[in-house]
Amino acid sequence: MTKKDLNQNSKYAQKIIDIIEPDFIFAEKPLNRMKIRNIQEKTTISQKSEKLDELKKKINSIENCKIKMNSKNLIIGDGKVSSSLMIIGETPGYEEDRSGLTYQGEIGNLLKKMFFAINVNLENIYKTYSINFRPPDDRKPTSQEIRRYSVFLKEHISIIDPKIIILLGSTAMEALTGANRKITDERGKWKEIILKNKTYPFIITYNPSYLLRYPEYKKYSWEDLKNIKQKITSLKIK
Numbered sequence: 214m215t216k217k218d219l220n221q222n223s224k225y226a227q228k229i230i231d232i233i234e235p236d237f238i239f240a241e242k243p244l245n246r247m248k249i250r251n252i253q254e255k256t257t258i259s260q261k262s263e264k265l266d267e268l269k270k271k272i273n274s275i276e277n278c279k280i281k282m283n284s285k286n287l288i289i290g291d292g293k294v295s296s297s298l299m300i301i302g303e304t305p306g307y308e309e310d311r312s313g314l315t316y317q318g319e320i321g322n323l324l325k326k327m328f329f330a331i332n333v334n335l336e337n338i339y340k341t342y343s344i345n346f347r348p349p350d351d352r353k354p355t356s357q358e359i360r361r362y363s364v365f366l367k368e369h370i371s372i373i374d375p376k377i378i379i380l381l382g383s384t385a386m387e388a389l390t391g392a393n394r395k396i397t398d399e400r401g402k403w404k405e406i407i408l409k410n411k412t413y414p415f416i417i418t419y420n421p422s423y424l425l426r427y428p429e430y431k432k433y434s435w436e437d438l439k440n441i442k443q444k445i446t447s448l449k450i451k
Contacts, residue, residue: 261294264372272345272365280304280358283349286313290341290369297450298333299375300324300340301366303384303420304354310347315340316421323421327434331442339373341366343388354384356393363388371409376448378406378413379441382420389415401437403444416441 269289275281288305291314308317316324316335325335344354344362354362366388370378380386383396389406392399400417407413418437419430 258295261372265289265294265369268365268368268372271368272362275361278346278358278361280344280346280348280354284346285310287345288313288315288342289345290339291315292335292339293337294339294373296337296339296373297376297448298338298379298445299370299373299377300338300379300381301370301385301389302340302342303382303422304342304344304351305347306351306422307347315342319425320421323425327421327438330435331438331445333442333445339375341369343385356387359384359388360391363391367408370413371411374411375413376450377441377444378415380415380417382423385420386417400433401440403440414444416444 269287272289273287281287284305286305286309288309302316305315306317306320308320309315315321328335328338343359343366345365348354348358370389378389380389383393386396386399387393390404396417396419400419403414403416405412405414416437418441419434424431424434
C-alpha cells in the first residue's frame with residue numbers, strides 16, 4: 214500500500230481562509246473583471262436613464278410658462294449619459310425645437326469643430342440646456358425664468374455626475390451660479406459649485422451662436438478650449 218503525500222502547507226492555508234472568510238468561492242478560471250465593469254456601467258446608465266425620464270416628467274409638468282407654451286419639444290439632452298464632460302448651453306433654437314435634439318445646424322457644426330480642435334468627439338459628451346424649451350422669438354430668458362428652471366438643471370447635473378461642466382453663454386452661467394454678470398469678465402476661469410455635497414468644477418465660455426454673430430471672439434474661445442483640454446489631461450479623463 215502506497216502512502217499518499219499530503220501538502221500540509223495547503224491544508225493550513227485553507228484552514229486560515231475558512232476562518233477569515235468562510236464564503237470564498239474557488240474557480241478554475243480567472244475572474245473576467247472587464248465583464249464585471251461592463252455590467253456595472255450598464256447598470257449605471259440604466260439608472261441614469263430612469264432618473265432622466267423622471268426629471269423630464271417634472272419639467273413637463275410646469276404650468277403657466279410662456280417658454281413652454283411656445284415650444285414643440287422638451288429637449289432634455291443627448292450624448293453619452295456616462296460622459297465625464299457635460300455641456301450646458303443657453304436655450305434651444307428653431308432647429309433644435311423642430312428636431313428635438315441639441316446643437317443642430319451651423320451651431321452644432323461649429324461646436325463639433327471647436328471640440329475636434331482639442332481631440333474631443335462631441336458625440337462622447339453629454340449636452341443639455343439651461344432651459345429645456347425654445348423661448349418665443351429666441352429671446353433671452355428673464356432672470357425669473359432662469360431661476361425657475363435652475364432647480365431642474367442642478368438635479369440634471371447630479372444625475373449625470375460629470376467631472377467637468379462647460380457652460381456656454383451668460384444664461385447658462387446665471388442658471389448655475391445665480392450671477393447675472395458680463396461673460397467677458399467671467400469666462401476662462403475654473404470655478405466650483407457644490408450640489409448634494411459633491412463638488413463640480415466648471416468653466417464659462419462663449420456660446421457658438423454668439424461666435425457665429427461675432428467671429429472676432431473665437432480667439433478667446435480657443436483659449437478657453439485649451440484650458441478645458443488641460444483640465445481633461447490633469448484629471449486623466451479618456
